[in-house]
Amino acid sequence: MIRGLALNLYERLYSSVIRPHLFKMTAQDAHEWALNQLTRTDDSFLAVKFAKLTQQLTFARQLTPVGKLQLKYPLILAAGFVKGMGFASEEEALKAVNQGINIIPGWHMMPSLVGLVEYGSFTRYPRLGNAGTVIWRHPEDMSTQNRFGLKNPGAVAAAEFLGQRLNKLPPQYGINIAISPSVDDESEEIADIQEAAMAFLSRNVYPTWFTLNISCPNTEDDPSGHQTHGKTMRLVKALVEIVDPIPVWVKISPRLSEEQYVALIEATELAGGEAIIATNTLPMPAPNDPHLMAGVGGGCLYPYAIDTVKILMEKKQMLGAKIDIIACGGILSHEQYSAYSQLGVKAMQYWSALVYLGPLAAALISHKANRNI
Numbered sequence: 001m002i003r004g005l006a007l008n009l010y011e012r013l014y015s016s017v018i019r020p021h022l023f024k025m026t027a028q029d030a031h032e033w034a035l036n037q038l039t040r041t042d043d044s045f046l047a048v049k050f051a052k053l054t055q056q057l058t059f060a061r062q063l064t065p066v067g068k069l070q071l072k073y074p075l076i077l078a079a080g081f082v083k084g085m086g087f088a089s090e091e092e093a094l095k096a097v098n099q100g101i102n103i104i105p106g107w108h109m110m111p112s113l114v115g116l117v118e119y120g121s122f123t124r125y126p127r128l129g130n131a132g133t134v135i136w137r138h139p140e141d142m143s144t145q146n147r148f149g150l151k152n153p154g155a156v157a158a159a160e161f162l163g164q165r166l167n168k169l170p171p172q173y174g175i176n177i178a179i180s181p182s183v184d185d186e187s188e189e190i191a192d193i194q195e196a197a198m199a200f201l202s203r204n205v206y207p208t209w210f211t212l213n214i215s216c217p218n219t220e221d222d223p224s225g226h227q228t229h230g231k232t233m234r235l236v237k238a239l240v241e242i243v244d245p246i247p248v249w250v251k252i253s254p255r256l257s258e259e260q261y262v263a264l265i266e267a268t269e270l271a272g273g274e275a276i277i278a279t280n281t282l283p284m285p286a287p288n289d290p291h292l293m294a295g296v297g298g299g300c301l302y303p304y305a306i307d308t309v310k311i312l313m314e315k316k317q318m319l320g321a322k323i324d325i326i327a328c329g330g331i332l333s334h335e336q337y338s339a340y341s342q343l344g345v346k347a348m349q350y351w352s353a354l355v356y357l358g359p360l361a362a363a364l365i366s367h368k369a370n371r372n373i
């Protein structure tokens with residue numbers, strides 16, 4: 001009752017006051033504004049306390065089984081929001097950590113407010129990401145589009161930063177590791193992801209799950225190259241070897257062939273992975289330069305993502321595979337949430353809903369979905 005009233009009030013406030021105000025800015029300015037607020041409030045005792053109380057009031061706990069885990073909510077903030085600043089070198093990134101700079105804006109506030117968060121993607125070495133405008137919104141179909149290009153502080157500095165804050169890390173969270181673009185040799189790729197994972201574990205940063213992102217569309221690499229049976233199996237196995245018993249999830253692309261999805265299920269299962277996240281964004285021409293590709297999420301991605309999930313659920317059953325499928329793509333209301341649930345999906349991830357529904361997106365969607373059951 002109180003939860004319903006609070007969420008109703010929040011929804012009205014967000015849609016009539018906050019969203020129109022944010023949408024007067026470009027998507028990029030609004031994104032940077034939000035990250036600045038998070039940078040300022042991550043270390044504020046009062047702000048974090050208020051965020052946690054808001055989460056308790058608005059988000060109903062719902063134990064969600066995924067692999068060997070019991071997550072406390074079915075909705076997870078997907079990788080790409082709490083991913084940290086970009087740096088030109090590991091030395092610079094570590095210097096910033098040692099100077100006390102908040103290199104991962106939102107690391108404390110976002111999980112306090114929204115519950116489950118997947119940090120990253122982090123690559124072995126820092127990346128500055130792409131220059132210029134890198135994020136857009138398309139309100140007509142509630143989509144986002146981005147070509148961040150895996151901007152991040154690198155695994156070592158991210159791990160050092162989180163390792164210095166162990167007692168404040170959330171009770172459950174994920175870390176997403178992406179293969180460094182431009183590393184072509186497979187043995188180097190394996191070393192790259194293993195070193196990235198070790199950077200966290202060696203600093204006692206033990207996430208609830210690791211995600212291996214083999215599908216980033218916004219870099220100089222073609223992600224479909226990673227998503228073959230043999231290569232996926234070897235990469236996942238290499239990560240499982242290092243992080244076991246922490247579960248490994250694998251994040252894949254939309255719009256692959258049915259054969260490729262069968263191969264990805266088999267490879268993930270054989271290599272000891274626990275779940276597949278479907279999907280990452282879909283590459284489309286960037287609004288400011290049709291020669292460049294930028295990944296689309298939200299409403300425009302939804303038909304492709306749900307198609308992918310449908311195929312994966314069918315093939316998983318056909319193969320008798322045990323891995324779980326985690327839906328990601330266009331979850332913007334309880335309707336998409338319910339459509340994925342009806343396919344048998346239990347856990348889901350979202351990113352674009354943050355833009356269109358605000359920080360309490362997950363609480364709002366899950367509240368409405370549960371009311372409609």
Ligand SMILES: Cc1cc2nc3c(=O)[nH]c(=O)nc-3n(C[C@H](O)[C@H](O)[C@H](O)COP(=O)(O)O)c2cc1C
Nearest residue numbers: 078079080121146213280297298329330350351352
């Ligand atoms: C600005 C932005 C940055 C992203 N960065 C990452 C990333 O670093 N790693 C990753 O695995 N996915 C990344 N994603 C993809 C999201 O995690 C998610 O898969 C995608 O947006 C689809 O979900 P949605 O339809 O709810 O937006 C990013 C998405 C956006 C919008």
